[in-house]
Structures are given as structure tokens and as C-alpha cells.
Amino acid sequence: MSTIGSERSHTAGAGDTAHHSGGQPDIDVHDPSLSRFELVREGARRDGVEIVHYAPRFPIPGTKAERRIERTIALLFLLTGVAGLAFVVIFVAMRFAYTPGTNSAKLFTPLLGVTFGVALLTLGAGIIMWAKKLLPEEVAVEKRHLGGSPPDDKKIMGAQLGHIAEETAISRRPLLKGALLLGLAPVGVAAVVLPIAPLIKDPHGRGDPLLHTGFDPEYNNGNPVRLVREDGTGIRPDDVSAGGQMTVYPGIPHGATNFWADSPTLLIHLREADAAVARSNLARIPLNAPTPDNPDGGMWQNFIAYSKICTHLGCPASLYEQQTNRLLCPCHQSQFLITDNAKPIFGPATRRLPMLPITVDDDGFFVARSDYQVPIGPAFWERS
Amino acid sequence: MRKRKFDLNALPAAAGNEIDDRLHAATPLRKLMNKVFPDHWSFLLGEVALWSFVILLLTGTFLTLFFDPSMEETVYNGSYTPLRGVSMSRAFASSLDISFDVRGGLFMRQMHHWAALLFVAGIIVHMFRTFFTGAFRKPRELNWIVGLLLFWIAIFEGLFGYSLPDDALSGTGLRIMNAIVLSIPVIGSWIAFAGFGSEFPGTEIIPRFYTLHILLLPALLVGLVTVHLVLLLLQKHAQWPGPGRTNYNVVGERMVPRYASKMGAFFLINFAVIAIMSGLFQINPIWIFGPYKAAVVSAGSQPDWYVMFLDGSARLFPAWEIRAFGYTLPPIFWPAVVLPGILTVLPMIYPFIEARRLKDRRVHNLLQRPRDVPNRTALGVMAIAFYVVLVLSGGNDIIADQFSISLNATTWAGRIGLLLGPPIAYWVTYRICLGLQQHDREVLVHGVETGIIRRLPDGRFMEVHQPLGPTDEHGHGQLEYAGWAVPKKMNRLGALVPTVKGFFFPVERPSRTPIGNGGRPVSTGPQGQRELEEAERPR
Numbered sequence: 001m002s003t004i005g006s007e008r009s010h011t012a013g014a015g016d017t018a019h020h021s022g023g024q025p026d027i028d029v030h031d032p033s034l035s036r037f038e039l040v041r042e043g044a045r046r047d048g049v050e051i052v053h054y055a056p057r058f059p060i061p062g063t064k065a066e067r068r069i070e071r072t073i074a075l076l077f078l079l080t081g082v083a084g085l086a087f088v089v090i091f092v093a094m095r096f097a098y099t100p101g102t103n104s105a106k107l108f109t110p111l112l113g114v115t116f117g118v119a120l121l122t123l124g125a126g127i128i129m130w131a132k133k134l135l136p137e138e139v140a141v142e143k144r145h146l147g148g149s150p151p152d153d154k155k156i157m158g159a160q161l162g163h164i165a166e167e168t169a170i171s172r173r174p175l176l177k178g179a180l181l182l183g184l185a186p187v188g189v190a191a192v193v194l195p196i197a198p199l200i201k202d203p204h205g206r207g208d209p210l211l212h213t214g215f216d217p218e219y220n221n222g223n224p225v226r227l228v229r230e231d232g233t234g235i236r237p238d239d240v241s242a243g244g245q246m247t248v249y250p251g252i253p254h255g256a257t258n259f260w261a262d263s264p265t266l267l268i269h270l271r272e273a274d275a276a277v278a279r280s281n282l283a284r285i286p287l288n289a290p291t292p293d294n295p296d297g298g299m300w301q302n303f304i305a306y307s308k309i310c311t312h313l314g315c316p317a318s319l320y321e322q323q324t325n326r327l328l329c330p331c332h333q334s335q336f337l338i339t340d341n342a343k344p345i346f347g348p349a350t351r352r353l354p355m356l357p358i359t360v361d362d363d364g365f366f367v368a369r370s371d372y373q374v375p376i377g378p379a380f381w382e383r384s
Numbered sequence: 385m386r387k388r389k390f391d392l393n394a395l396p397a398a399a400g401n402e403i404d405d406r407l408h409a410a411t412p413l414r415k416l417m418n419k420v421f422p423d424h425w426s427f428l429l430g431e432v433a434l435w436s437f438v439i440l441l442l443t444g445t446f447l448t449l450f451f452d453p454s455m456e457e458t459v460y461n462g463s464y465t466p467l468r469g470v471s472m473s474r475a476f477a478s479s480l481d482i483s484f485d486v487r488g489g490l491f492m493r494q495m496h497h498w499a500a501l502l503f504v505a506g507i508i509v510h511m512f513r514t515f516f517t518g519a520f521r522k523p524r525e526l527n528w529i530v531g532l533l534l535f536w537i538a539i540f541e542g543l544f545g546y547s548l549p550d551d552a553l554s555g556t557g558l559r560i561m562n563a564i565v566l567s568i569p570v571i572g573s574w575i576a577f578a579g580f581g582s583e584f585p586g587t588e589i590i591p592r593f594y595t596l597h598i599l600l601l602p603a604l605l606v607g608l609v610t611v612h613l614v615l616l617l618l619q620k621h622a623q624w625p626g627p628g629r630t631n632y633n634v635v636g637e638r639m640v641p642r643y644a645s646k647m648g649a650f651f652l653i654n655f656a657v658i659a660i661m662s663g664l665f666q667i668n669p670i671w672i673f674g675p676y677k678a679a680v681v682s683a684g685s686q687p688d689w690y691v692m693f694l695d696g697s698a699r700l701f702p703a704w705e706i707r708a709f710g711y712t713l714p715p716i717f718w719p720a721v722v723l724p725g726i727l728t729v730l731p732m733i734y735p736f737i738e739a740r741r742l743k744d745r746r747v748h749n750l751l752q753r754p755r756d757v758p759n760r761t762a763l764g765v766m767a768i769a770f771y772v773v774l775v776l777s778g779g780n781d782i783i784a785d786q787f788s789i790s791l792n793a794t795t796w797a798g799r800i801g802l803l804l805g806p807p808i809a810y811w812v813t814y815r816i817c818l819g820l821q822q823h824d825r826e827v828l829v830h831g832v833e834t835g836i837i838r839r840l841p842d843g844r845f846m847e848v849h850q851p852l853g854p855t856d857e858h859g860h861g862q863l864e865y866a867g868w869a870v871p872k873k874m875n876r877l878g879a880l881v882p883t884v885k886g887f888f889f890p891v892e893r894p895s896r897t898p899i900g901n902g903g904r905p906v907s908t909g910p911q912g913q914r915e916l917e918e919a920e921r922p923r
Contacts, residue, residue: 047418049638052628091488098463098484112491113663117656124652131645138642142420142634144620146747201581203573209583210573247679257457258585261559264679308679313563313698313716314584315556316681330683331556332699333781333791346792348698350705350715378563379705379714380573 044140053139069133076126083119090115210380213307214250214263215356216371226251227267227305227358227366234365237303240269245320247308248366262376264308264316265356266327267366268338274325275302278339285341287373288355294369298355303366305356306342307376310334312349314377327353351379421643422623422636426513431647433506435654436499437609443496444598450486452478453548453594455587464671472550472675475590479549479670494662500542501667502658504690507535515731515764517751519622521744525735527615532732534608537601539690544597546688549668550590555676557687559584560698567714568721585678624751625867631749684782692778693771697723700777700798755824756867758817762810769809773801824870828852829860834874850874 027034027042034042041051058066096108148154170177203210212218215225226234228251240246245268249256255263270278279299283289288298298304306327310317315331320338326345327336334349336342342353354376357369375383404410454474460467462477464484482489511531514520520528543561547554562584565576581588620634629635637643674680687695697719706713738760739745754761776783777798784791831849839845852871853863871877 043414044418044638047415049418049420051638096487098465100465109491109494110663112488113494113659113661116491117658117660117663119656120652120659121656124649124656127645127649127652131642131649135642138637139628139635140418140420140638141628142418142620144632144634144749146632146749196578199578199581200574201577203577203583249679258555258676258678261585261678262583314559315685316679318679318681319683328791330681330685330781331560332695333795335792344703347795348701348703348715350703378566378716379712380566380576381569381571381711381713382573383712384707384710 048143050141051138052141054136056136057133066134069129073126073129073134076122076129079122080119080126083115083122087112087115087119204382209262210383211375213372213376214252214255214260215265215368219250219252224361224367224369225255226361227265227356227368228255230256232256234363235267236364237269237301237360237366240267240303242269242271242302243322244269247316247318248305250368262309265305266308266318266320267303267305267358268320270302270304270325270339272302274339275299275304278304278341281340285352285355288341288357296359298357300358300360300366303358304338305358305366305368306336306338306353307356307372308353309377310349311344311351311353311376311378312347317353416617417638417640419617419620419639420634420636421639422621422629422634423643424624426517427621428650429506429513430510431506431650432654433503433510434609434613435651436503436506436658437605438651439499439655439658440496440503441602441606443492443499444602446492447482447489447496448598450478450482450489451475451548451594453591455550455585455590467671467674470675473590475548475550476670476675479551483671491659491662494665494667495658496545497667498661498665499658500545501689502654504535504538504542507531507538508690511535511731512764512768515734516754516761517622517624518748518757518760519751520735521748522735522739523619523747524615524622527612527619528735529732530608530612530615532728534605534612536728537604537608541597541601541605542688543691544593544601546668546691547593548590548597549670550676551668551670552673552676552680552682553668553670553685553687555585555678556681556685557691558589558676559678564716564720567717569711569713569717585676620749622749622751629750631747634749684785686779686782689775693774694720694724694778696774696777696780696798699780699795700774700802702799750867753867753869755817755820758814758821761817762813765813766806766810769805770802773798773805777802823872824865827870827872828863828865831861832872832874832877834879850877850879852877 024045026046027038029039029042037054044051090108090111094108094111095105097105099105149157165171207218217224219225227248228234229246230249232251232255234251235246235248245266248265248267250260250263252260254260279297282297282299290297308316308318310329310331312329312332312334315329317327317329317334317336319328319330320326321328325337325339327338327342328334329336329347329349332348334347335345336349336353337345341355344350344352354372354374356372358366359369361367452474456474457471458474458477459469459471460477460480462468462481462485464480467480479493482493484490486492514528514531543557547558547561562576562580565579566572568575576584579589579592580586581592621636623629623634623636626635673682686692698716701715701719704715704718754764777795780794780798781791783789784794831851834848834850836848837845838848851859851861853861855861
């Protein structure tokens, strides 16, 4: 600041600056009588920048007001040091391991944030104060060149590009052009195919996973798959009270893990009256309807099982409203009426939750009669 | 040999010479340092995004040292006792380790998350600034497009990062992404299987997202941010109209030291705010959500705020499924694939649409006040209204719960609001713009209200107006509107005593003149009396 600060105000009219910088001849920068600021101003001028106003914030150095600002900035910087030191000490020395309950370790992250934040905040505030309150004020005007390059340069560039085309004479040499295209085409195809091809998997390949879940007997050596709890234990009708529900999984190895993310199922024990309604509605859906050899249809007595995977976007549709017999998906609020084949009655879902046909095996545990008869979860193009 | 005298003062000059001999940098460096930047608070908004991005790179690098992007099952055995013995993916377990067993890890994780939220927020408000002030016009259309690309890449970057910890919320988000991809006609299931490597969830998606999240997308972001800034330097920042400012110049401060030091300090302040928020405000407490399980979800599941508008659109879109010839077009295709597509393309071509509509091929370096372009401003507010309805609908279950409203009613309110809100917003904004324009013109013609009420001899009351400049024979001001703020209060004209500086005690002696006008006392004698009388002459 020593030299620049001692310069007095350099103010010129803002209006007449536009013409200056271009036309004026360069001044001799080796002239020993030039001050340092005059050199700076000359440099700016050569860059198309006119410093039209330059004045110290405090024309008389060392006033009370100036010292006050200096002290404030110094204080901010010292605070940076204090907060930074506190941060280091806390970071290194404080106990932070998780222990249940209220304890000082819970303060570790908040203290780190506050000390680190205060250190940076005071540093930033100090620098900004320095720049805005101590550095001399300046208004500089830089020229802008509108539009494109000078016409000469445009013309030369056009000629140059045209010349390159002429040199290669691509238009005159159809043989080369054709050969190049023929040569490049496979390379281009390879460049696209190489990274993508290894990723491609036939969605309807082995096992046709979009159409099958863990309840498919195929995954249980052809035997019907039991409905089990997360820990793998089977479920008897007595385990679910009337009006209650339970999330069940296929009783196969890893059946309750994310590997079988399409299989979670909601087993609902309807109350007598609701079950009667549900039974009477079964016939509406041919797949769920009772048949001569299976008079219960998809249900078993008052029990009914639906896929838990919402047909909208695949969230678990798991909020069971006992009073209204609705299932609500908490993600996008599709609502399904479980007494009517899980028909979507509100929200964005278009399809029913597929019903898992269930019965009870000889040991008294719930089993799936078969896999889901339609694909579970969100729809896709080739799903009819 | 005599030891050469070492001159410390000559060292910088000598070093500078040595460097310049090799790099030839003096001229270009001087040009860069002399670059003039205009100043306005609204130009800070883009910097919020830029600095948040830098913080993301710093904190993200730290997190990669400890995160394990694997979906292999493991049993948690770390120090967070409530989850000990629970089986989970290694990704989730290592995220827990970062939160509980790495010193400062939770602080870093929270800074990364808060910085990500602020990054997208900074981009969005910066885009609004650019849109409403017309900064996207020729010659800056290309940078507007680069900015939009940055916005979408940032959203995907955030979405992928959000999916990595494999907690209950991020897994649910992944499942929704899977369903959205499945809805794409013809190739949906193929794309989903290509991405996930199998049926959802498989074991590939988190490692793949990790590669995208820490390598590919950051590289794209760094590249495009560089392009964005280089274009800014080449084209020079647009500026507001004002004294001495034209389409042909930039008025402001040179970059070094003023502008650069303020920018650097703003980085520190940005960092400080993120650090304090990360220390004090919990974000994404994955240990409360627990590991992802396909059958588990909780009520009130919301994505990060910048995805909420898409979640809202998924909630509002009616159950309209197209089924024909044995094929299905699921309804989610429209709000989650087509809508974002439109939202990408429409703003990208907007600069060209507007230029074509106005037959405007000129170069614009002066910004416009939103009120002066009512049509564009109203369109922008219309878009904001559309967006806000979607965001609110993304949390309609929370609204229904907190305000005891029927959930279904909030959905319907969103559907109706989405159709009615934007046109109303357009109309209201348009009228407000015209009103503000008119008020500017009115003050230019009739002067500033002084608050001095006069009673005329015939008993009428009238307020004295202070003209802003020379007046014609009717007492009407002759100043033209210049596209910049018109002073509307007497203290803007320096008519009141300047506020005395100082926080707890004055550092300056208060001015002795009762009415100051930039130091020049305003006469209250006969001359001033005459001025006031002229001002109130009937018009």
C-alpha cells in the first residue's frame, strides 16, 4: 500500500474514457520520473482498461476511523487463530466414540463445526473488510469488443479453412472419402459397442426374473414354497389375529434378503365381514376366482396375501389401514382396496397388487399354491 | 572467490525475471490481473455453487478413503450399538464407520451432504438470476446451455451420491429409479438390466454408481465448470446499466487484488456456513433409517430437496396407463422421463425462441431489470409456480399430517394447483411488472414524494414533489428511464442527514448542516422556498 496509498485521488470523467485507451500512444515506461502507480495505470491502459477513479479510503492516514477498522480486522484475524486452535485441540483430544445416552462425545461434531466455521468466517470477514474498507476505492472501465473478430481476421480465417479443405482435396478424391468412411465405420461401431455390450443382459433370460418371484416352486425343487417370517420360521393361521397383517417372505434360502427383493408379501387376516366381501369380489378377477377344484380362489379361509411391492414404483405398500381396509404406499400415496383384489382406488398406481394364491399345507403352515400369476411391481413395456 | 552479496530486496524481481524468461507470462498475466469485473450482489449466487462444488471435491476425496462401495452382506460390528449384529451391505457398514469410527468422519459426511444441497440450490438461484436479467441473451447462449448441463449433471451426481450408503431411504430411491427406467417404452427393461446387472437390486448398482459419482460425473463437472468460467472470462461479465456503463464497456474493479480477494474471502465464508451447518444440523442420519430392506419403508420418506419436484410429479400424475397390442406404457413415464426431458430442452432453446420472437440479433452486455421485460419475467415466475407446486406435492404427506388435512385432498390440491397456479402467477407477475414500470415513469415525470403536505389558498391539500432533474414548462421531469433503479425516497437523493458511522459509539462528528446533500448544504432560504413552490405548481 505504501506507494499506491500515498497517491492522491486520480479522478477522470467516466464519459470521455472510451476513446482513450486505443488511440493514445504508449508512454515510455523507462522514464524514471514515472511513479509506480503511473506504470500500473499504463499497463491497464495497454490492456484496454482505464482506471477512471482511484482514491484512498482515508485521505489523511492514521485517523481514528482508519485505526478502528484496522483494529477490527486484526481482531477478526486473531479470532481465526483462536477458533482454529480450538478446532485442532478438540479434533485431536476429544473423545468421540459412540456411547448410548447423553454424553460429551455427542458434542464432538457440533464443536468441530462451530470452531472450524468461526475460524473460516472470521478470516473471510477480515479479508473482505480489508478489501472494502482499507484498499483505495477504484473504478475501472474495460473496453468490450462487440460482435466477432475484426473483418480482416475473419476473412483470413475463412481463407485458411478453405485452403485446408483444398489441400486435402477431400471433395476431389471420392475414393479416399469412401475408403475413409468405410474404414471409420467399424471403428465407430466398436467405440460404441465396446463399452455398452458387456452391460447388456437379457431381462427375459435365465429364469425370466421380471415374471418370477421366490414363491415359484422352481426355486424349491418343485415343491410349494412356504410363507415365512424374516427369520425363516413358518406361519400358522393362528399366528395372525383377525384384522392383523404380517410381512412374509418365500421360505427358500436367503428368501428374506434383498436378493429376493421382488418377493415380500403381505399376509392379511381379514375380519369375518371383510373376508366375505373380499370372497365375493374374487370372481371379478379370473386369476383369483374360485374354481371347482379350488373353491377358495386365491384366498385361504379369511386369509389373503398380496405382493407388498407397489405396482406404481416398487416401494413397499405397507401402511395397512385396518378400518377402511386400504393399503397405502407411503412413497407416492397409491391406495389399494384389499377387499376388492387390491384395486387401486387413489393415487398414481394403475394396477392391482398381485394376489399370491395361498393355502395351508399338511403341517399346518401357509404355502403359496403357485407363484404370482402376473408380474409383481412396476409395469414395463412388454408386460401385457 | 568472493562471496556474492545476497540482496533480499532484489529477490522477488530476480525470481520474477527467471520465471518470465521461461514462461513468457508477464503480458498475459497482467491482462488477466487487469480484467475488470462489475459488482452486484446477484453475481454472488453463481459463486455459491462454484465454492460449494470445491468443498464437495475436498470432502468427497476424504470420504472415498473410508467408503467401501460393495453390496456384499456383512454383519455390523462397529461402535454404534443399536445396529450391532444386524446384517447389512458393506456400503452401509462403511458409511456407519465413517459416521462413528472415523475421527471427524461424521463432520465430513455432513459437510459433503450440506454442500451438495447448497450446490444445487446455488445453481438454481444463479439460473434464475441469469434468466430474469436476460443474461442468457446473445452472446451468452452457449454459456446458458453449459449451465443447464451443469444443473442436470449436478442433480444426477447428487442422486447417485444419495444412493451410495445403501440405507433404507437410498435403497427405496434406487428402487424408484429402477421403476422409472423400466417405464421407458420398448427398451426400458433392457436399460434397467444393463444398469443393475440383474433384476433389482442385484449387486452391481452401488459399485457402478460409485464410479459414476466419484470419477465420471465429477470429471464432467470440472470440465464444464472450466468451460463456463473460461467463457465468462472471454465474453466478460454482463453488467447492470448505470452511470458510465454501456454495452461497450465493463465498469467495476480490476480482478487483482480487489475482486480476487473478495472472491477468496467469499469461498471462506461459504465454507464456514457449510461447516457450521454440518456441525449443528444433522443431515441424512442413516443409522436411524437402518440398512435397505426391500420390504421396509417408513412414512414421510422424502428424497433430497432437489429431487422433490420429480417425486411430486410422480405423486400428482393420474393413473393413466396406455395398454395396446399387448404392450404397456406405464404412467410414470410422463412425469419422470418426459417432464425432465421437456425441462431440459425448453430452457436450452429459450434464448433462441426469445431472440426469434423479438427479431433481436444484437449483442447484449447490459442486464435488464425483470420489470422491464414483463413477458419473460412472468414466464419465469410461471415456471417457478409450477416447480413450487411440484415440490410441495413431493411432501404432501407431511403437509397432510402436520395440518391435519386429508391426504387425498392434498393430492387433488396439487393437481389443480399445477394447472391453475402457473397461469395465475403469469398474470399477477405481468401486472406487477407493468405497475412497477409505471411507477418508475411516474417518479421521473412528477418527482419524488417529499412527505411535505401543503394547504393551498383555496383549501386544497397537496404533496410537494421533488423533481429528479430539469423540468419542462408544466413542471414535468425530462429524464428518460435508463433501465436502472429510479430513486423514490428523499433520502436516496441525499436529502436526509447521513447516518453517523459507528456501531456502539460514533466515530465521526455528526454533520452540522441540518440537511445534507452529499456535503452540499441545501438552502432553506428564499431560494429553496421558490423551488418548493415551483414544484407544486398545478400541472
